[in-house]
Amino acid sequence: MTRIGDVTPRTDLPNDTAARPRERTDLLTDASTRPRERADAARNREKVLAAAERLFAERRPVTMEEIARAAGVGRGTLYRRYPDPASIALALLDEHERGLQERLLRGDPPLGPGAPPAERLSAFYDAMTELLERHGHLVLGAETGASRFAAGAYGFWRAHVRSLVVAAGVPGPDALADALLAPLGPEVYDLQRRNGVPREEVASALARIARAVLAPS
Amino acid sequence: MTRIGDVTPRTDLPNDTAARPRERTDLLTDASTRPRERADAARNREKVLAAAERLFAERRPVTMEEIARAAGVGRGTLYRRYPDPASIALALLDEHERGLQERLLRGDPPLGPGAPPAERLSAFYDAMTELLERHGHLVLGAETGASRFAAGAYGFWRAHVRSLVVAAGVPGPDALADALLAPLGPEVYDLQRRNGVPREEVASALARIARAVLAPS
DNA sequence: GCACAACCGGACACTGTGTCCACTTGACTA
DNA sequence: TAGTCAAGTGGACACAGTGTCCGGTTGTGC
Missing domain, CATH: 1.10.357 (Tetracycline Repressor; domain 2)
Incomplete structure (x- = not known):
């Protein structure tokens, strides 16, 4: 076996794992070939992560809706990157x-x-x-x-x-x-x-x- | 400690524990003083338990709605006895x-x-x-x-x-x-x-x- | 066979999900 | 510097499940 x-150390992706869980092509393309993250996207990712960190610290369970609201971001935006709260954690x-x-x-x-x-x-x-x-x-x-x-x-x-x-x-x-x-x-x-x-x-x-x-x- | x-063996109620989880007075009244279960209620309890046993065996998670439907019983009836699927299991x-x-x-x-x-x-x-x-x-x-x-x-x-x-x-x-x-x-x-x-x-x-x-x- | 408590079950209001798509933004090109 | 267009955004929508409520029904004890 x-x-x-x-x-x-990480059996799946080299980095940004949970951020792009659906794009299976990431398994083949490396970071240098795929278009770099846009500034607004990066800004929102920061906001989401910060809000989620805070929410997880204070209570469970945490819903996608709460995270979106706390981050000041639409639900669609959140789902674009993360399929569920667990993947954000x-x-x-x-x-x-x-x-x-x-x-x-x-x-x-x-x-x-x-x-x-x-x-x-x-x-x-x-x-x-x-x-x-x-x-x-x-x-x-x-x-x-x-x-x-x-x-x-x-x-x-x-x-x-x-x-x-x-x-x-x-x-x-x-x-x-x-x-x-x-x-x-x-x-x-x-x-x-x-x-x-x-x-x-x-x-x-x-x-x-x-x-x-x-x-x- | x-x-x-x-x-x-059972730290909570003498029997029928999960069946009456909200009636806290059961903790004080014993089985002989409380009115015995009506025939229709007993019949439904059997149906619910049998349906739930079957559902749990074939997949998870099992919802209250599914159990009610499978047992041929209204949702209100189900909630009367059990607060959630876990208590039925x-x-x-x-x-x-x-x-x-x-x-x-x-x-x-x-x-x-x-x-x-x-x-x-x-x-x-x-x-x-x-x-x-x-x-x-x-x-x-x-x-x-x-x-x-x-x-x-x-x-x-x-x-x-x-x-x-x-x-x-x-x-x-x-x-x-x-x-x-x-x-x-x-x-x-x-x-x-x-x-x-x-x-x-x-x-x-x-x-x-x-x-x-x-x-x- | 009557009275009434116990029981039934569908309707309702609500929360959260995941998708969709018209609109906006920003990176790159000329 | 303006133009182009893919990437990114966010609110609306349809759906699934929850838990409660209450008018109607059914059994049980008298």
Whole structure:
């Protein structure tokens, strides 16, 4: 199956992913050949993103209509770029996830290559809880429920965790990868924080799982 | 906090829970004092439940309108009993979950009391995957996303798992309980099955986690 | 067989969706 | 600097689903 080396930080498009989700030709044409974005379009994209960031931070769910209104933009304009609110949250989230993905592939241990699998998984958990802490509202907006698995990022996280399971010599990596990723679902993290469990405690519970499952017996 | 002994299999109403979610007085009046259900009402409830069972099995999401139409019943009638499709799925799911809860509390080991915590958790995972296998469509209809935690059953599962963590002497039971329950989210299980992982493999991956985390070091 | 409470179900007002298209704007050319 | 026209804009529209309301109907207990 998929090996970690096969996976690029962003499996779909080089950039502007969610902004042009319907133009499948983007998969073939690179940024230099397609006409550059017009000034009014860029201006509106900024307005939309800023308004959406604000709305996601204050409540859920956020509707396309609300975003359009808050951004002072027509509904047609919004739909031109984004098919739904989740894809807008995803666009906002994109660079944060990308940074972490970069660190996983080429950063220093224990997050990056070099450390034992149990330590790498533990560090991954820690980094993910930090990302959830900082941008949880966006993750909840973008990757809720089953749509979480459809988002490009999940495939990356999964390939990473799976490779760690394999490296640790633990059998059944396919089933384990999803199981080990499940506690990072935004709803779960949100529940724990709401129940008064601090981020550090969540991270250390996950570290315990990581070490128990992947540590050499 | 909550100890396992405090929790009854169904934390809310004695029966007919979802059927009368708005009549808060039911919390005080017992079944014998309230007027018994009329024949036509009972007939319609059967029709609604049967239609909903069928609809949930074949696709999602299921709307109130569809259920009403399929059951040959007016929308007002449907809303009289159930506030939304999830509560209908919950009503259908209720007895299955209740049976498992009973076995956890008073059944034979390793599911019931008596076995070591790691084995009990492992058996719980196994039973839950079987429930998901059999009634996954209902669980997906009833306990998707964050609403899963709001459902009464989640509190029960959580109290059970937490007590096992405590019994095993593992620190941080509050954070661990939710983390250990996360892989049983219906979306996660559904994803794994769709990816071709058989139920047995999911169960054995979870068993591995259970033993690694709770086994005496 | 009567009275009345429980129940029924369609109509209504409302929110949000996604598409469409006549109009406007701005980038490029001559 | 003006002209051209594709790209971009935004409001109107048709639609789907929600949740409530209330006049009419049906059972149950007396």
